[in-house]
Amino acid sequence: MSTLLQIDSSPLSTSVSRELTREFVQTWKASHPHGKVIVRDLSAVSPRPLDAAWIQAAYTPDASRTPEQNGLLAVSEELIAELERADEYVIGVAMHNFSIPSVLKLWVDQVARKGRTFAYGQDGPKGLLLGKKATLLVATGGRYGAGSPAAGMNFADPYLVTILSFLGVADIKVITAGGAAQLAAGTIDRPTFLQPALEQVRAVAA
Numbered sequence: 001m002s003t004l005l006q007i008d009s010s011p012l013s014t015s016v017s018r019e020l021t022r023e024f025v026q027t028w029k030a031s032h033p034h035g036k037v038i039v040r041d042l043s044a045v046s047p048r049p050l051d052a053a054w055i056q057a058a059y060t061p062d063a064s065r066t067p068e069q070n071g072l073l074a075v076s077e078e079l080i081a082e083l084e085r086a087d088e089y090v091i092g093v094a095m096h097n098f099s100i101p102s103v104l105k106l107w108v109d110q111v112a113r114k115g116r117t118f119a120y121g122q123d124g125p126k127g128l129l130l131g132k133k134a135t136l137l138v139a140t141g142g143r144y145g146a147g148s149p150a151a152g153m154n155f156a157d158p159y160l161v162t163i164l165s166f167l168g169v170a171d172i173k174v175i176t177a178g179g180a181a182q183l184a185a186g187t188i189d190r191p192t193f194l195q196p197a198l199e200q201v202r203a204v205a206a
Contacts, residue, residue, distance in 0.1 A: 005086035016139035017092035127168020
């Protein structure tokens with residue numbers, strides 16, 4: 001049975017990125033009638049920022065950790081377990097200030113852990129989340145596509161592609177709904193704006 005991990009990070013319930021993840025999940029379910037979907041809404045329950053005690057706990061060997069240290073890592077272990085159980089990830093990303101939402105960065109900090117999702121060997125770092133694939137569904141107010149004047153200002157999906165690749169995910173696709181500011185300006189209607197991205201979503205999720 002296939003398992004999909006759905007991660008949403010936008011604080012807006014009506015956001016473009018959430019509409020894209022909903023469409024992805026709906027299409028995925030139709031193609032995987034016996035599949036399971038794990039839902040992680042980071043805006044609803046945000047991970048806590050890392051502090052000195054968390055870092056010390058993460059770098060303490062398992063057998064030497066105190067109950068308090070294990071408690072500090074409980075959320076991290078839960079989030080990593082979701083990544084391990086799932087065969088596929090779909091991540092909804094709203095570009096905030098040219099990068100990812102803060103809650104998504106907090107999630108990254110919780111799951112990028114030495115000995116759990118990556119390790120260092122003689123040949124350097126090695127990701128441990130092998131055999132997984134991911135789709136990033138990115139909504140941006142402006143247009144930051146390759147070759148555009150603002151392409152160098154996009155730190156959202158390049159960052160996530162780097163992180164996921166570092167953790168061992170080799171199959172990563174990015175679908176971007178760029179220019180969402182047009183919706184607020186009223187220069188385009190929502191169905192027309194979303195149609196190209198939704199078509200790409202359905203093709204990837206099927």
